[in-house]
Amino acid sequence: MNNQGHALCGIAGAIYPLTYVSNQTDPIHGALAAIACLAGSLAPDALEIPIPIKKDKKTIGHRRLLRHRGWTHITIVWITLFLLSSLAISGALTYSINSWLLASTVGFTFGGILHVLGDMPNTHKVPLFTPWDGYCLNLFKSGRYQKSQAILILLGSWLLVHNNIFPDALLTNS
Template sequence: MASNAAHHATGWAAGAIAAAIVAHSGAGGPYHVWIAIAFGAGVTGGTAPDWLEVAWWSRTRRLWITHRTATHWGVAWIALLAAAYHWLGHYPAAAALFGFACGGIMHLLADWPNPLGVPWIAARHSLNWWNSGRCDALVVAAAWAGAWFVVTRLSAHRWHNLHWLKAMGTG
């Protein structure tokens, strides 16, 4: 398991990825509001598999389900990502769901190298590279390298060229 700080940092990278994909798909909405919402949802989704386990409705705030079970199930996060991507441009809330799913998948990827593993399909699978809290800098660097790759590839032909600023009369 990556540390809470690492999940927050990788969530920001997931938000950048989600925002770039939403922008590239043309589902940014008026004033690019859905791009910003996808970014925020990606940041939030980066920690979601852990806080979804907490019984927020109880005084003790204990876990209501076992850690790394249903909220860490890879199939559900991938299905949410695919469905939200399919709905981009058709339903405004799809951008938020897409960003949230990007963050959730980034969380699972950060937890995967730990010996406890992640239940991708049925049983847990682990890369078994290091113990919890170790190599957080490597996990964060890999997440941001992935974000850089996605953002630069998708933005090279769209909003990175500042056409949207020129259209507003400021560029």
């Protein structure tokens, strides 16, 4: 998936952190979480730190400081950070962290999860626990069916919200 596809998925999935954080705090915090979701959906690739390759003072390409789909794409890290920040903003975990920081972290990490989900259907592996393991669904080449994936993410996010499937609800309903 390219940046446009990841951005579409970040926008499509923003309803989830928007609703969750708004329910825990207020709509302004929820809006911040939604904006952070878009940023988070672009983050795994941006955090690889592109470095321009120059020839005769002209940029001819980019290389990455970190390998693509390596450290920045580890699925369990994004999920863990999302769950911890979600439980902290709900009060289920007692941390004295600024609510604005928590709201943005909830949205940002949910966007990171959406990024990884967007990369999963194609032919290149996405790390699960370490940069050296990985999984892929091998359904199609990267960059294809991005709008369809965004629609599926919108539908999935809406279903999660509609059915009240949030981290703190899962903790209290067990």
